[in-house]
Amino acid sequence: MIGITPPIEGGSQRHIYEISSKINCQVLTQKGSICKNKIELPVLDNNQLLLNLTPLAILLKIRYKVVITVHGITGFKFYESKLLWFFFKQGLKLADLIISVSVNDKMLLDKEFSNVIYISNGVDLELYRNINPEIKKQITFVGRIHEQKGVVYLLEAFTLLTKQNPDFELNIIGKINPLASSLKNQFSNPKIIWKGFILDRKILFKEIASSYALVYPSLWEALPWPALLEGLASGRPIVASDLQGMRKVFNNKKNILLCTPGNSKELAEKIQLLLKNKNMAEKVGKAGKNLSLRFDWQEIARKINSEYGKL
Numbered sequence: 155m156i157g158i159t160p161p162i163e164g165g166s167q168r169h170i171y172e173i174s175s176k177i178n179c180q181v182l183t184q185k186g187s188i189c190k191n192k193i194e195l196p197v198l199d200n201n202q203l204l205l206n207l208t209p210l211a212i213l214l215k216i217r218y219k220v221v222i223t224v225h226g227i228t229g230f231k232f233y234e235s236k237l238l239w240f241f242f243k244q245g246l247k248l249a250d251l252i253i254s255v256s257v258n259d260k261m262l263l264d265k266e267f268s269n270v271i272y273i274s275n276g277v278d279l280e281l282y283r284n285i286n287p288e289i290k291k292q293i294t295f296v297g298r299i300h301e302q303k304g305v306v307y308l309l310e311a312f313t314l315l316t317k318q319n320p321d322f323e324l325n326i327i328g329k330i331n332p333l334a335s336s337l338k339n340q341f342s343n344p345k346i347i348w349k350g351f352i353l354d355r356k357i358l359f360k361e362i363a364s365s366y367a368l369v370y371p372s373l374w375e376a377l378p379w380p381a382l383l384e385g386l387a388s389g390r391p392i393v394a395s396d397l398q399g400m401r402k403v404f405n406n407k408k409n410i411l412l413c414t415p416g417n418s419k420e421l422a423e424k425i426q427l428l429l430k431n432k433n434m435a436e437k438v439g440k441a442g443k444n445l446s447l448r449f450d451w452q453e454i455a456r457k458i459n460s461e462y463g464k465l
Contacts, residue, residue, distance in 0.1 A: 155179055156210075158198060159187040161353050163298055163329055165380045166225040169255065169275055176455035177462075207245030215248050219465040222249040226376030227259050228398070250465055253458065256376035258399030273458055274403075275376070276451035277383035281355055287364040289390075292347075293425060294325040294365035296358070296381050297372075299334040304371035304395065309341045310418035311371075311425060316345060319429055323347055327361060363388040367428045367435065370394040373415050378403050378449070386410070387446035391438040393424045409441035 157170040159181060174181045174189055181189045184198040207222070214220050222245065243266065246252060252270045254260040263270040293312065297303045305326065312324045322345065328334065329351035338348055352358040362368065368385040370392065375382075377399045385392050386409070394400070396412035404410045411427065413420045428435040 156182045156198075159183045159189050159192075161186065161188055161351075163351055165255075165275060165376065166223075168380045169223070169225065172276060172278065172451045173455050173458055176452060177459045208241055208248070211245040211248040219250045220248060221251045221253060221462065221465070222246060223253040223255065224259055224263065224376075225255055226374070226379075227262065228374055251461060253461070254376075256399065257402045258377060258397075261399075271461065273454060273461070274378060274449055275380045275383060276449045276454035277380065277387045277446055278355070279387055279446070279450050281359045282363060282387055282389075285356075285360050285363050287360060289366055290323075290364050291319075291321050292323045292325050292365050293367050293369055294327065294362060295369050295371075296327045296362065296385070297370070299326070299328045299331055299337070301333070302373055302375075303328075304373050304415060305333075306337060307416055307418045307421055308369055308371045309337060309346065311369075311422035312346065313341065313343065314419065314422040315425060315429070316343065318426065320345075322366070322429070325349055325361065325365065327352055327358065359384070359388065363390065365390050367425060368392045369421070369425060371413075371415070371421055372397065383446060383449050386442040386449075389439045389443040391428050391435040392442055393421065393428065404445070405441075407438070409438060409445045411438065 155170055155174050157166065159167050159171045170181065171189055174191065181192045182195055183189060183192050185194045185196055187194060211220055246267060252263060252267055254263055254270055254272050255275050257272055260270055260272040295305065295308055299305055315322065324346045326346065327349045330348060334348065352361065362385060368390050370382050370385065372395050375397055377397060382394060393411045393413060395415040397415060400412060406412045411424045413424045
């Protein structure tokens with residue numbers, strides 16, 4: 155397997171780490187990876203080799219069967235640009251198999267390729283089994299601090315919520331970068347706690363499971379994305395963006411509350427609905443946890459390994 159892996163945060167990084175931990179393979183990755191069975195290649199440190207998908211696929215195709223896993227195409231520059239998408243497609247054409255982790259992306263890819271299958275991201279359910287959290291008055295976001303993640307809309311929504319819920323805190327879990335620093339200055343509420351990137355998964359999952367509610371206000375994602383699945387598995391109720399394809403995976407109001415991406419007022423209203431209705435929050439959280447059982451990384455790895463074996 156070739157890709158950037160943790161401690162760099164991100165859904166695709168976590169995907170590669172989890173799959174490579176559960177099947178017999180080696181990972182060609184950057185220096186400092188936490189993967190065990192790995193070959194560290196300094197050339198991958200800046201991720202440029204992986205971005206040049208076509209020449210990489212050509213080189214591999216000389217000797218190997220090639221599987222390309224697509225972690226999200228909508229919302230990214232190479233898909234929105236006809237020129238970049240043209241060159242990216244040439245690499246995909248060389249693949250013996252294309253795996254899409256998104257239901258919606260698979261539909262888009264099916265228009266141009268006949269060898270696309272859908273296998274979702276997953277979640278490590280084991281880490282929650284030994285956690286007995288005390289639920290706190292906190293709302294939590296976990297993810298990269300990036301325009302894509304819609305953090306600014308969450309901060310705006312929380313500003314509206316604090317008037318009615320002054321005893322609640324907002325935890326932001328993600329690496330502190332220039333955008334995070336700018337947002338910290340813009341939203342100087344002492345109830346907003348910037349916790350940084352938490353590498354230890356046990357500590358991270360305990361933070362998630364201790365939260366009253368979780369919020370994922372992304373503007374675009376591959377569905378379902380790892381952070382969202384980790385939230386579902388905690389049993390805590392979730393408010394997330396109603397992205398294209400979400401309703402194919404989730405039942406709105408039953409196992410998750412969905413809201414319009416980029417709408418701070420609506421986001422605040424959906425969070426407030428959970429805050430003022432504890433019984434509803436518990437029911438939504440429990441339904442989400444039951445749904446997460448379908449996405450155990452062990453089962454996802456088994457499916458992927460089975461597809462590799464067919465080539």
